[in-house]
Amino acid sequence: MTFTQDLSPTSSPSAADPKSSAEGAVSGADRRRWLALAIVMTAAFMDLVDVTIVNIAIPSIERDLAASFGAIQWITAGYALAFAAGLITGGRLGDIYGRKRVFLLGMTGFTLASALCGFAASPEMLVGSRLLQGAMAALMVPQVLAIIHVTFPAHERGKVFGMFGAIVGLGAVSGPLLGALLTQWNLFGLEWRPIFLINLPVGIAGLILGRRFITESRADKALRLDLVGVALATLALLMLLYPLTRGRETGWPLWGHVCMVGSLAVFAAFVAYEKYKARKDGSPLVELSLFRVKSFAAGIAVQLTFGVVLGIFFLVWTLYMQVGLGWSPLKAGLTGVPFSIAVSVAAGMSVQKLVPRFGRKVLQAGALTMATGLLLYIWEAGQYGTGITPWQMTAPLVIMGAGMGLIVAPLTDAVLSGVPREHAGSASGLINTTGQMGNALGLGLVSVVFFGTVDEAAPVPAQLGAVFVDAFQNALWWVVAVLALIFVVMSALPAKPKQEAGAH
Known part of the structure; x- marks a missing residue:
């Protein structure tokens, strides 16, 4: 691994005061790596929010740009396609040319693409800018896990991935809420445009701080693309x-x-x-020997199937609240806040306190907990129908969020724990790609498990709410079935985390 000398905790102390110099070097390196963590976590959050923030603003975009239905599809799907297609390559580029360099390049491109989205004068310009934004995210995002993997020692990664899991949970529901607020506020009369322009100050700050605090690293062996x-x-x-x-x-x-x-x-x-x-x-491009690492192969399988769960749930949940129940985007977004809090709390606890003691049983408990929350949600949806209130949804959402938090943070840690440092970027790209593939499979299944029920009922407008409630329940039963499959696949994960030994 190549680290710049001034960041290395093993830098030589001065002869004058070896002890204090050594302590100063460790303190400086420690402060720098935690600041670097904050920067890459912010980048991960930006990406997670950008995946979902656009959905809320679609009616405003459609009106303002006179966008066709096909253009609207590309505005939402173009980002996801460009992102998923480039993740493996983006991860490997970090291994070859330096993770810090590729991360900063991706963040620069992502920020510029966000500006182009915000100032788009036509649907075609917005579609092209979203494709560019997704491609730049594919350079930026794989470096996040890779930088964490090579910057933090094994015994600290649990705490770090706990934070990462919390960010994932926060990002999952923050996009719709943030999109609703920014669109509703209509800042400076810009309507939907601030949902993209908000990335500019964040991206610029990330570039300035990233240049200073992120440590460069790349594969020890010279690789070619x-x-x-x-x-x-x-x-x-x-x-x-x-x-x-x-x-x-x-x-x-x-x-x-x-x-x-x-x-x-x-x-x-x-x-x-x-x-x-x-x-x-x-x-x-992909180090196939990684799949001989049991924790990596099993973790990738779980990541794929868990992506299916997220792909189905978040879309049908949004449709259920906003179309079926007729809630405003802001009301729907605020309803998700307890879920987000539960994910964040459970993610922090899982890796730091539970996984070192109980190992993979924590992830399996997460799958069971999430399934329990879904079963409660199915019952409540049937019990209260279209008259259900946000506070009645709180209990199932908190239980589901806790279950998700018990999975997302330990899973990332488990997948990367046995990966050699020189392949961290490639492995990170694969983790993100399989998650995106699972998500796309889930979105594809929505047409069967949700819209299949709606289309079969062929409801008149007065019956639409009741039909959407039935379709929501049907889709959640499918999610429960996928979680049962995930529970079984989790049996192939290592019983205890590999880095546990390094913690003591």
Whole structure:
């Protein structure tokens, strides 16, 4: 690992006062790495919020730019597609050229793309800016976990990933709430534009502080970018995710099914080429040997299926509240606050206090807890119908949030715990990519498990609320089933975290 000398806790103390100099070096390095953590966490939060913040502002964007339905789809889906397609490549670029350098490059591009989104004069300009924003996020986001992995010693990573889990929970529900507030306030008469422009001061501050406090690191061994691997991985991901993202709106055409089946062949070609590339020069895009690490392989499987859960739940939950119950975006956003708090609290406790003692049982308890919250939500939705109130939703949301918090933080830690430092970027890109793939699969399933019920009922406007309640309950039963599968897959995770020994 290459660290700049002034940040290293092992820098040589001066001869005059070895003890105080050594303590000063450790103190300085400690302060710097925690500041670096705050910077990369802020970047992760920006990305999480940007995935969901746009949905709330769609009516305002549609009016202001006279955007067609197709353009609106691309404004929302374009970011996700560009982000998912570039994550593996973005992670590997950090390993090769330096994680700090690629992170700052991604943050610069993300901030500029946010400005272009905020000042977009046409639907086409907004779509293009969102694609650029997603591509830049794909450079920035994989470096977050990689920088954490190489900057913090094993015994500190539990605490750090607990914080990361809290940020994930906060970001999951903050997007709609923040989008609702910014749109409703109509700052300076800009309507929807502040949802993008808010990234500018945050991004500029992150760049200034990141240059100073983030430690540079890259793979010990000289690696080259695998361009064929990049092309195959990107093509395979687009062939899978594009039809899933656009499937329902386009009536699930034949070409979509052909693309999804064909993506399996491209993925197979990608794996075969990566094996060849590893033998040829030891510089593949994806280090397939990572999958021989049991904690990584099992964790990736859990990440994929958990992404399905999140993809289904958050979309149907938003539709249920805003369309089925007729709630305003602000009311719906505020309803999610207890969920966010529960995720944050549980994430902090899970890694620091529970996982070192109980290991993977904590994650399994999280899956069971989340399923319990969903069952309570299903019962309440049926019991109270369209007359349900936000405070009646508090109990199931808190239970679900606690369950999610017990999963998200320890899972990231478990997946990365056995990964060699030189492959941290590649592994981080894979974690994020599988999560995005799961999310896209979940969004695709919504058309079956939620809209299938709605379309079958063919409701008149007066019955729409009751039909959406039924569809919401049906979708949640599917989420419970996926969580049962996750509980089983979690059995393959290590019984206890590898870094536990390093903590004592």
